[in-house]
Amino acid sequence: MKKVFEKTNGLTDVPMRYCPGCGHGIAHRLVGEVIEELGVRERTIAVVPVGCSVFLDEYVNCDGIQGPHGRGPAIATGIKRTHPECIVFSYQGDGDLASIGMAETIHSAARSENITIVFINNAIYGMTGGQMAPTTLIGMRATTCPSGRSIEVNGYPIRMCELLATLPGASYLARTSVDKPANIIKTKKAIKKAFETQIQKKGFSMVEILSPCPTDWGMTPRVALKRVQNEMIPYFPLGVYRDWESRGKKEDDVKVAIEA
């Protein structure tokens, strides 16, 4: 029989344990495809977070290191500085990247570490069972804000791409979504561009991927996708926030970001 579709060589055959409707599986596949297409599989090292994607080291078909919660960018820094020939990416959730690991995220961008971050923003702590995340939307319920996130008590969700765009060291920043096929294709493009940024030694790159978490949102996969479209995207606008290629000098870029 003729084979019409094949799993990417960038992933292993280990079955993923994610919940139905979770965005991690899609994001993993896109990363795997990009690694394969760029021909860097044998020199790629995955930095694996704490959270639902802690098993990434089993799924991705390259070397991997699983480290402390939020410290992915520091771990990636240690590897990349001593092994510039390797392609190093850190895969992180919103609690990992924007809460406990905020300092490492900002400083690796400020240093323009030549690493790539794949940031899954699903506005919730998944692995621990649905607590409020730094990106939980106003009014959205979580187990630690059962009546919904309130500005008075919990403050505002953090927009990471916009925040990092103020740093001249951030060379490529994009926010995408896996809510529909068109956006999945754009997500893959962004991941590829982020890896290319690193291959061409242009410095820090990050793709923020808006992703559904039906289980901890208490929704069906279908309704969860609607939430991404109707609630998340309006607060977290999709787009490229920085691109070393299409803009001029990094200094000019900062000005643009500040004026905007």
Add this chain to the structure above:
Amino acid sequence: MAEKTLMKGNEALAEGAVRAGCRFFAGYPITPQNEVPEYMSWRLPQEGGFFIQAESEVAAINMIFGAASTGIRVMTSSSSPGISLKQEGISYCAGADLPIFYANVVRGGPGLGNIAPAQSDYFQSTRGGGHGDYRVFVMAPNSATEMANFPKRCYDVAFKYRVPSMILADGLLGQMMEPVEFDFEPIDPGSIPAPDWALGVATGRNKRVVKSYDLRPGRLEDWNIERQKKFEMIEAEECDWDGEGLEDCELLVSSYGSCSRISKSAVKLARDSGLAVGLLRPITLYPFPKKIFRDMARKVKNILVVEMSLGQYVEDVQLSVEGAVPIHFHGRPGGGIPTAEEIFEIVKKIMRK
């Protein structure tokens, strides 16, 4: 080789690590260890190595964790509060069986404490320090020359057993200038083949994973039991100590690190006045040289433990001699440093009884 150079203890430590093959250092400023990162910032690039001033101690230890996963010789250093911050990362290194080397140039605690020399991080150093069942190979130098030469031994043990290793110093050793003599030729890390677990370019081999977790039932227990065997081997093979006057002493004074230098002067005062006093100084704090303490407990009438903390080191002496001989204690906390005369007075009091 035999040439002596006048160096600060912290600089000797940094140079010793570089000569022992260290090619990556990440650290964060904290007194009294600042000379270590300062020295590394210009010295490592000379050898083709890498230095990063991290945004925090937490980031520094995780940069070390990442770099160590590629099988190279890495180092971080800090002082007490900073070492507390690094403990999670050190535990991950232990859990992932990664060889790392770090130094704690101890200051007075707890909390922010002060910047005076202290030995109050003994428990933290010798019991693992972070979460989980593991130990760290701990060496306690008492001179700038030992600060320079011990990093090599730390790397040797760390790579032999795949465990974290450390030097437990203090502000006195870090800041004091002394003539330094290296007892080994500089090591070219390029001549050491990469270990078979190291991450990196994977052409022609299966993927490798460095991790400290295993959620499958029973597996983590097995993994820990397997790791424990390494620590048993370290305890059997790697103990080191130094002593004087052990043949004929009636009172054994015991201290480690900088405090052992002071105790040495006190023992000399006692010997000069005709008292049969000896000195036993552990060089490795983990593994603790229990056997020599057990042997000495059979020979002497009393043991006096002197430390710059309130009864941490003394517990290992007590565990070793198991009540076989009376143990007297003199501790100075919070940055207080005992004098030789002060110790000599206590020695006289014990021996008069």
